[in-house]
Amino acid sequence: MALDFSIILRFQDALLLGLWMTLKLTLICVILGCTLGFLVGLARTSRSVMLRAISSIYVEFFRGTPVLIQLFWIFFCLPLILGIELSNLASGVIALTLYMGAITSETFRASLKSVGPEQLDACIALGLPRRIQVINVILPQAVLRAIPTLLSNCVSLFKESALVSAVGMADLMFVGQNISNNTARPVEVLTIVALIYFVIAFPLTRAVSLIERRILAKLAI
Secondary structure, three states: OOOOHHHHHHHHHHHHHHHHHHHHHHHHHHHHHHHHHHHHHHHHOOOOHHHHHHHHHHHHHHHHOOHHHHHHHHHHHHHHHHOOOOOHHHHHHHHHHHHHHHHHHHHHHHHHHHOOHHHHHHHHHOOOOHHHHHHHHHHHHHHHHHHHHHHHHHHHHHHHHHHHHHHOOOOHHHHHHHHHHHHOOHHHHHHHHHHHHHHHHHHHHHHHHHHHHHHHHHHHO
């Protein structure tokens, strides 16, 4: 069978809509996941044994189990337990946010530990409340150190978002699969879908390397 990539032109609008859904889902989960990850990172560096234990269990569970299983459990099992209905969008957001929170919490935990103790000593000497210490002193330095790894996590999440197609969410992968099934042209369609992911992810990956070098140079000054 001869390859015919011109067939993609008939479905470019559908693929663009799928890509928009993928990007929107990724952005939502990045914002929510990074916020959750920072809070969990704080909990993992807390003096409270209970907070450290709970946050560690959460992190190890979501880092140690496949994202697809987490997604299926939230989509199929959680509604049965709670007695509510969850849309595929809500299930995707919950699953990817929890996963993002788990992986970014380790990034924040490492960056929080890298903030020198003299910074905290200065905050205590000035009598700053804990909230002010976190927002004005610890958070800016921790985020600066965490940026390269956080950006890498965002790229990984963008690629992992293809899993939501398994619960019927109309993202780029789901649209591509439907077009492939309807046209019987899996090689052309899935190749283009893969190239779309690559065209977005590869420049971001290179940008991460550039930003990392600049941040390391800045911190070394």
